[in-house]
Amino acid sequence: MPQKATSPKYVRLTGEERRARLIEAGLACMARGGIQEFTVDKICAEAGVSRGLIIHHFGSMNALLTAVYATMYDGSTKLSRELAPGETRLAALLDAFFAPEVFNRDAFNIWLTLWGQISINHDLKEEHRLQYAEYVRDVAEAIGEVAVESGRNVDADVLARSLVCLIDGLGIQHCIEPMSMHADDAKAACRSFLLPHLGSF
Amino acid sequence: MPQKATSPKYVRLTGEERRARLIEAGLACMARGGIQEFTVDKICAEAGVSRGLIIHHFGSMNALLTAVYATMYDGSTKLSRELAPGETRLAALLDAFFAPEVFNRDAFNIWLTLWGQISINHDLKEEHRLQYAEYVRDVAEAIGEVAVESGRNVDADVLARSLVCLIDGLGIQHCIEPMSMHADDAKAACRSFLLPHLGSF
DNA sequence: ACCACAACTATACGGTAGTTCAACAGAGAA
DNA sequence: TTCTCTGTTGAACTACCGTATAGTTGTGGT
Known part of the structure; x- marks a missing residue:
């Protein structure tokens, strides 16, 4: 017996939202398996859509990769928040860098993969x-x-410039051997790096 | 008119030497194009041998990758040399890290690629x-x-641990934008990092 | 109700991936 | 010379890569 309203064959979204979801799927795949998992098949399966959609929305895998990179920057480095009374912007920045949403294995696995692509x-x-x-x-x-x-x-x-390099290196270490470099250790290392130049802040 | 001694169809080496050459070829490919260029075709072409040799000598591409990783460590971190009179081992170590053979774009492109593979x-x-x-x-x-x-x-x-992370981060920066981070800058950053804890050395 | 368009599916294509394997070449031992 | 290993070739195989495209589905405007 036929349904009055047939169930839709697929979920239809706006282009912008679909692009966002494909980027998320790409991030998930990259976190899981580096650039080798960043493929049409894996990403579309992750997003639950057909293989044609990436080309349709981005034009090429390379464009998706670039969008993924931009998204990482948006998520990690542009999280300015309200400063607490007396809190310096530098302290807030450090807090943000070592928050769990930013300083975690998946994130640095993605960064590592992306950095490896930049020069090529x-x-x-x-x-x-x-x-x-x-x-x-x-x-x-x-x-x-x-x-x-x-x-x-x-x-x-x-x-x-040096601080940023230190942060990157600490993140890599956390990514490769999480137990040997916790977020607290990493933040402490950064503060210890800055202390002689700035005093406490 | 036939030659008395026919020219050999290929250059025959000992297994150990062929392995070393395949590793070198793998490093060259990886420096050039990351993990994407680390393929049977590219590496064998680079080494000037047929496609079958990698499997024959290493058993799998993964084994070659592991051998490449070990080779990088041998080349970069085990270069102890004679200490000059009055020179500390730490100073010699830093000199070695930032020598051109170790601190260069190719090397860190390879490191970046390998680090990205470790967690997966x-x-x-x-x-x-x-x-x-x-x-x-x-x-x-x-x-x-x-x-x-x-x-x-x-x-x-x-x-x-922190110093090592700093060195890694500085190397990455040098790899991605060589002009923004010379070896001298990087070494100075390391000394500036150590100075408050150790004094001059 | 119909149309126009955007989102989406499904499949085909040429290229290339890692691995397997049977055959061949070279060098030293007998 | 002949035998015996080991190094080496090169083609075959299955699986998967990114891209292109023809056709289908859904939605909002008129």
């Missing part, structure tokens, strides 16, 4: 240039604020 | 466990020596 993928390199400069500038400004406040003379840019 | 590849994870612990221990001992000499009380293990 022109589009990704372009996207990186756009995002990274802004990221370091934010950190440098936060360091500069503390330096001014405490009347110390530091090269905020150099310090920021 | 069981064999590689095993190899990592063996190598990394020894590496950190060496650094920690070098730090400990300086600490004792200068009569300072530091946690050499914690310091070593």
Whole structure:
């Protein structure tokens, strides 16, 4: 006996929302198996859609990869929040970096995969240039604020670049051997790195 | 007119030497194009041998990958040399890390690729466990020596772990944007990191 | 009710992945 | 020379890659 209203063959979304879901699926696959799992088959299966959709919405796998990279930056480095009274922007930034949503195995497995692609993928390199400069500038400004406040003379840019490298390295270590590098250890290492230059903040 | 001695159809090597050459070819491919270029076709073409040899000598591509990882450790972290009079082992270690043969784009492109594989590849994870612990221990001992000499009380293990992370992060940055992070900058960052804990060394 | 368009499916295509294997080539021993 | 290993080739195999495209489904405007 036929149903009056037949059940839909698929769930229809707006292009923008479908793109977001494909990016999420791509992130999940990449976290699970690096660039080898970042394939049309795996991502579409993860998202529960047919194989044609990635090309339809992004034009190419490379475009999806670039979108994934941009999404990682959005999620990890642009989480400015309200400062508590007396809290410096630098302290808030460090808290954000080592929050569980940002500092975790999956995330750094994805970062590791993406970094490995940057130097061999022109589009990704372009996207990186756009995002990274802004990221370091934010950190440098936060360091500069503390330096001014405490009347110390530091090269905020150099310090920021080193700090960012340290954070990356700590994240990698956490990714590879989580037990040997907890978020607290990592944050402490960063503070210990900054302390001699800025004092407590 | 036929030659008396026909030219050989291929160059015959001992198994060990062929393995070494395949590893070198694998490194070259990985430096060029990450894990995507680390394929049977590309590596055998690079080494100038037929496609069957990798399986014959290593049993699987995964075994070759593991051998490549071990080779990177041999080349980068086990280059102890004679100490100059009055030179600390820590200073020599830092010099070695930032020497051109170790601190360069190709090398860190390879490291990046390998690190991205560790958490998704069981064999590689095993190899990592063996190598990394020894590496950190060496650094920690070098730090400990300086600490004792200068009569300072530091946690050499914690310091070593952080230093190693910093070096990794600096290397990645150099790999992705060489102009923004020269070897000298990177070494200076490491010294600046250690200075408050150890004094000059 | 119909149309126009966007979202989506399904499949086909050429290329390339890692592995297997039977046959061949070279070098030293007998 | 002949035998015996080991190194080496190269084609065959199955599986999967990213892309292209023809056709179907759903939705909102008129």
